[in-house]
Amino acid sequence: MSIFDSILQNIGGAPDDVVGLAKKVGIDPEMAEKAIAALGHAHQLEGDTVEAASASTGLPTGTLQQIVEHIGGEGSLMEFANMLDRDGDGNPLNDIAGMAKGLFGKD
Secondary structure, X not given: OOHHHHXXXXXXXXXXXXXXXXHHHOOOHHHHHHHHHHHHHHHOOOXXXXXXXXXXHOOOHHHHHHHHHHOOOHHHHHHHXXXXXXXXXXXXXXXXXXXXXXXXXXX
């Protein structure tokens, strides 16, 4: 189970897991995880969250908007960002990379 699966299960109304979310929006689970991370990060920045996440992932804004809707809207993005940004630097992506290294036994 990925960290994203755990987060999705804790947010009311969200899909049960990343695989389910990916199927609903028509992308692979790995891309869904990247999209969730990008949305969480972009939500903390100035400007449009979906457009910023689209620029960083290459996914169409329509796909990203579907993800936002499936995970519970803009409010849920702040929960993702807070849960993923372990060091509080405003960038959850570096923390996710650290989590992934830990999962694979790399330091």
